[in-house]
Amino acid sequence: MKGKKLAASLVVTLAFSTVAPVFADSTISIGNISVTPISAPANAVVIQDASKSEISKEKAMEIAKEALKKHFDLELDDKKYQSNIEYRKDWNDPERNVWAMYWNYNDPMEYSHAGVTIDGKSGKILEMNKDGGKYGEQTPKKTLITREEAQEKAEAFIEKILPGLVKQTKLMPLYEDYGPIPYGNPNPIFYHFNYQRVVDEAKYDANYINVGIDGATGEIRNFNYRWEDELKLPSKSGIMTVEEASKILRDKTKMELIYLPIRDEFNYQPIPKSLKLAYRPSYDFANMLDAKTGKMIGWNGKDQDQQLQAAGLTEKQIAEIKKSAKPIVKKAEVITQERAKELAIEILKNEIEGDVKINNVNYVEGDGYWETAGRKAWNIDFTVEKKADPKVDAKLSIMPINNGRVMIDAQTEELIAFSNWQNDMVYGQPFDPVLTWEEAYNKAIDMVKKYQPDKIDQIKTEQVFVKNYEMIDGREIPPMEYYFNFTRTVNGIIYEDNQINVSFNSKTGKLQNFNSRWNEDLKFPARENAISLETAKDKFFDINEVELGYYRYNTINDYQNPKYDTRLIYRLLSLKPQYNLIDAISGKFIDYNGRTMPEVSQGDFNEKIKGHWVEKQAKILAQQGIIDKDTFNPDQEISRIEAVKMLVSARGMDYYYPLKEAAAEVKYSDVSEDDSDLRFIYMAMRHGIIENKEGKFNGSEVINREELVVMLVKMLRYDALAKASDIFNVSFADKDSIKPEVLGYAAIAQGLKLVDGSGSFRSADKATMAETADMIYKALSYVNR
Structure with missing residues (x-):
């Protein structure tokens, strides 16, 4: 059954792929681009047992097409769209059978996708979704509706399609309530609303309604729900307070x-x-x-x-293992390749059955492998050839070959990684494990004792096992692997970045994985002030x-x-x-990077901007992480660093561009490598928003409207055009006061309607947070053009 589900999922995934357009065989030119089309496959129908359905395939298709036309304003042309139809168990509730239908259309100019899932018994619509657009067309880059407006649309849609149900639900917290987007997202918001059913003042989350709304267009893009008409819920009688x-x-x-x-x-x-x-x-x-x-x-x-089930070592047992450990000696020079190979072969003799063949030996250091952080190591790849068992191997349709690796610390000669990738087990096939979990735990401790005994008193030996066997086709399937994670502890405090992991194949009882990630010379903070x-x-x-x-x-x-x-x-x-x-x-x-989370709630922020002329823009920018709800006060003057941070967040932060190497190039005398805002300053230079020049940055200094407009136009990458100032005319009442070198920037800002050209430019006036937010919100329409 899982295989069928996977196959069905792949059919859907392929049907919805927009990587390659699908249309009739011919070569079409679009501008300077020649496209060789791919022939469209025949429409697909996957039927498990439709005899159980009270709704025929034809009726299901009719219901789906009517729903897409009525609710999503999408009319399907069978000659234009490919379709995939399935009758299967509902993945959300396997007791229910559904018709799942998908339509896909691609040509060189546009694409369109839609999907509808219908209850096979009642004909009720359980899910709908659509997507579409034109290739090469500038997509909207600005969110036009606030969360509150989107929520109104969502609830109106639910009331239309499921009258009365939204009143029986509770809206779950939304993403923008969870926490900030650390460095902004200039793309339009896609709003997700999750309503969960409430029965007798208690939430029943097996019943829910979900709606997704495109924040740039205000369109409903997806909907799904599950709802039981006849509830059989336990009585609240006798519950505790x-x-x-x-x-x-x-x-x-x-x-x-x-x-x-x-x-x-x-x-x-x-x-x-x-x-x-x-x-x-x-x-x-x-x-x-x-x-x-x-x-x-x-x-x-x-x-x-x-x-x-739980297991752990006593202090006495830990002390005995520690006592037997040989001192670890770190060599000044790395061991030779031959020595590493010799050590690996000895380990393989202990842990592997069969003829071992060494395939490759290579030297590694740094973060090339998870285990080698801060270490130097030899990595040895191997293959194990086992004697074939015709009956077993024919049944499993596999070759009796295992692959694996051994990693040796090149300075201490410790085993830091061992993997034996065995292919003699098939998921879902029952077998009799040769190990209990307790036996596997003892073997795992033996592995630590054998290969890294000096760390036994620095790991958390207590382990917990959840006895939860999966059932497949009515048969209980034991765990295929017993896994143990011995986390490093320092002063009784967990440090999960360092650990020793051990796992065993429960069918063979053999070691499957041994991994040790361990960093010396770390400075662990004292706990006295906690x-x-x-x-x-x-x-x-x-x-x-x-x-x-x-x-x-x-x-x-x-x-x-x-x-x-x-x-x-x-x-x-x-x-x-x-x-x-x-x-x-x-x-x-x-957060997980150690930054302090904001203390201002969404409600506090909404109250702060309530009734202000920039309220809508500020709400949307806050939801996108472009303005900081903690520091934003609309009528307050804005500092240079705050303006730079907003502009960088609106332009988009590059998460992968190296910073450390480039930070030394920053010429500002008052910006250091330890500056908490260094990333924004550097990205502002990279985007061309500010220049990297000698002197002071003066981040806390309030900026005027002239500087703000110049940075804004540079953020949009119209800097080169703005410098051709003699080709521009402006209509500002105070245009004669605009500096010649700023005239082009002012003209572009006026032309794009980032500022109002019917009034005054007010070059020297101090810029406020509200004005900055309003200009940036308007500029989002032009970001990435």
Whole structure:
């Protein structure tokens, strides 16, 4: 069944591909471009067993076409569109059969795609989507509607297609409420709205309505919903109170200390430039509370104590292993290739059965491999040829060959990586494992003891196993691999960037992977000044509320033939889903790069700009991360650095262009390599928004309208044109006061309607945040042209 699903998905993916246009065989010229078309394939129909459907294929097609015409203003021409039709189980609810229909049209000038999914029993429309456009046509680069306007459109559409249902739902938090887009996104916003059903004041998220709206056009682009007409939900009788549930959930929520690696966000550094102490919430499998029994349950609806196995070493066992470890001696020179090969062969004799052939030996260092960060190593690729078993190999349709690698530290001779990629297992086929999880854990500890015993007291030996076997075609499939992640700990604090991973093939019992990533000479911050665990937990629960919900789950883990049940549960609803890390020193929420998260809420920001003439523009730019909700005050004068940051965010940040090498080229005397805004200053120079010149940048200095307009026109890359000032005329009332070298910039700003040409240019007036936001919003129509 999974294979059929995958095949169906591939058919859909190919049908929706816009990489190569599909049209009749001929060569067509578009301007200077010659295009050789690809012949269109025949329309595809995939039918599993349509005899179970009360809606015929023809009726389903009729319903779908009428819906696309009525709701999406899309009329399908069968001669023009290719179609793919499937009758299959619903991927959201396998107990339901659906007709899934897709249409695709491509020619050298335009493309159009659409899809509709219909309930095979009732004929109800469950999903609709469309996309289309013209090749070579300038796409809109500006969001025209705010989130509030998009939400009104979404709810009006739901009311039209599903009368009365939106009143039975709750809108989930939206992306722009989660946190800032760090460096802006000049592209139009695509709004997603997720409404989840509420029954008797409890959320039932198995029933939902989703709507997607194009922020540039205001069009509904996709819709899907799942809704049960006859609900069979458990009674709320006998459930605990919210206060009781809150206490248990608080007690069960762990706040663990971690060392967070801080790196340059744009240029990956194998070894982080610094580390930061942070708190984060943690759970062992279960993160929901049964509202009646008070027991913690996991995503599969089962009690925590029924699902978990745990193992770990005692302090005495750790000490004994550490005592037997030989000192690690780091050589000044790297070992030879022959020595590395010799060490690898010895390891392969211990871990591999069969005839081993060394294929390649190469020297590596740096971040070429995950394990080699800050290290020098020899990487040895090998092949294992095993004796063929005609019966087994014919059944599996595979060749009895394994490939793998061994990686040896070139200065310490430690094993830092071993992989044995075995191909003698097929997903979904039952087998009898030769190892239990406990036995595999003991073997994993033996591997650490054998290859890196000196680190045994620096790793978290406690491991947890979730006993959750998948069912396929009514048969229980054991885990194909037992995996153990021994995370590095320093001063009892987790540092996940360093770890030793060990896994075993559960069918053969053989070592499958051993990987060690470990960096010496890191400076770990002391924990003495950290806020307490309880203080961190208070902060976490300040942005989470306990909600009552109905939780539907599959009781048998058979995803092809599920059997559902529903429990009343209490769980945490995050009011700020991206606020998961707390700086253990400052107590403020931070992101995964260690930056402090904004403290101004969407509501606070909306109140600050309410009724202002720039309200709509500011809302849209804030949603795109182009203006900072924390610092934006519409009538406040704007500094040079704030203007530069907004312009760079509107132009688009290059995440991959190297900064460190170029930072030395910055000539401003008051800008250092440690400047927090260096990335913006450098990108502004790269985009031509500012010049890289001797003297001071004076980032905190307020700028005037003249400088703002010049930077804005440069951001649009019209600088060369603006310098031809003698070809321009302007109609500003104070045009005689405009400097000759600025006249071209002023004219372009007027011509593009970035500023109002019917009034005064006001060159020397200080620019405000509102004026800057308004000009940038208007300029987005021309970005990337």
